[in-house]
Amino acid sequence: EAGVTQSPTHLIKTRGQQATLRCSPISGHTSVYWYQQALGLGLQFLLWYDEGEERNRGNFPPRFSGRQFPNYSSELNVNALELEDSALYLCASSVTGEESGNTIYFGEGSWLTVV
Amino acid sequence: EDQVTQSPEALRLQEGESSSLNCSYTVSGLRGLFWYRQDPGKGPEFLFTLYSAGEEKEKERLKATLTKKESFLHITAPKPEDSATYLCAVQGTTSGTYKYIFGTGTRLKVLA
Numbered sequence: 001e002a003g004v005t006q007s008p009t010h011l012i013k014t015r016g017q018q019a020t021l022r023c024s025p026i027s028g029h030t031s032v033y034w035y036q037q038a039l040g041l042g043l044q045f046l047l048w049y050d051e052g053e054e055r056n057r058g059n060f061p062p063r064f065s066g067r068q069f070p071n072y073s074s075e076l077n078v079n080a081l082e083l084e085d086s087a088l089y090l091c092a093s094s095v096t097g098e099e100s101g102n103t104i105y106f107g108e109g110s111w112l113t114v115v
Numbered sequence: 116e117d118q119v120t121q122s123p124e125a126l127r128l129q130e131g132e133s134s135s136l137n138c139s140y141t142v143s144g145l146r147g148l149f150w151y152r153q154d155p156g157k158g159p160e161f162l163f164t165l166y167s168a169g170e171e172k173e174k175e176r177l178k179a180t181l182t183k184k185e186s187f188l189h190i191t192a193p194k195p196e197d198s199a200t201y202l203c204a205v206q207g208t209t210s211g212t213y214k215y216i217f218g219t220g221t222r223l224k225v226l227a
Contacts, residue, residue: 004158033215042219043159043202056214090158101147101166101206104215106158 001027004107006091012113013081021076021110025093031055032074033094033104034066038087046089049074050096081114088112117142121203121218128193128225136188136221138203146213148186150179151202153220159202162188193225 005024013019025032034046045058049068063079072093078085088111092104120139128134140148147166151159163172165181172179176197178189188201200220206213 006158035217043217045215045217088156101164103147103149103161103164104204105161106151108158109156111156 004091004093004105006089006107006110008110009108010111010113012115015081015083015114017081019078019081019085019112021078021089021091021112022073023075023091023093023107024073025091026105028095029093029105030072030096031094031102031104032068032072033092034074034076035090035092036060036087037090037109038084043090047076078112083114086112086114117205117207117214117216119203119205119216119218121201121221123221124219125222126224128190128223130194130225130227131192133189133191133193135190136201136223138186138188138218139184140186140203140205140216141184142205142207142216144208146206146208148181149204149206149215150186150188151204153200153202155200162201190223193223195225195227198223198225 007022031050033048035043048056052068066076068074088109090109092106094102094104118141122137150162153159163179168183176191180187200222202220204217
């Protein structure tokens with residue numbers, strides 16, 4: 001069974017541009033989570049989607065946004081890129097986050113470099 | 116405030132030298148505690164989920180235990196391939212919604 005898949009693996013953008021990252025969850029999972037992991041730092045929660053709706057949002061500015069599609073895949077958009085947005089962006093999925101105790105499984109991540 | 120603290124930040128072991136990693140947590144309404152392994156530049160790989168105090172789970176050289184305030188990841192006779200960052204996370208309830216909170220990890224280096 002396929003795990004969480006993310007694309008692209010690497011992305012290089014110029015400051016001020018927009019970046020779009022994509023994620024396909026494990027089959028049967030309806031919740032998708034996005035995390036940012038800057039070099040040497042911990043996982044920072046960005047967004048949580050379930051059944052097509054945004055359920056929770058971390059302490060990030062509005063230029064970080066996303067959406068979840070009817071097939072439960074998701075994309076993360078980062079507008080007006082800044083140098084400090086350079087990081088590994090991790091997508092995870094679970095069998096609905098609306099229940100307790102569900103394990104979240106991660107993809108391999110997308111490296112975003114802003115120059 | 117919900118919080119997860121992992122210690123030590125870094126740990127160097129000789130091959131075969133057993134040790135334990137600690138994850139202390141403060142969370143409203145613990146629903147699950149999760150351990151992951153993360154290799155450099157890769158996504159976290161799921162290891163264990165624990166739900167209640169007293170629960171234990173094992174996988175190869177790893178054993179995870181849970182109390183009401185902390186969890187331990189015991190590594191028995193580690194090998195160099197066990198070198199990685201080990202992350203702990205908890206799921207709690209905040210304002211009526213579930214939330215996953217991650218610690219900053221323990222960087223483990225096992226020397227041959």
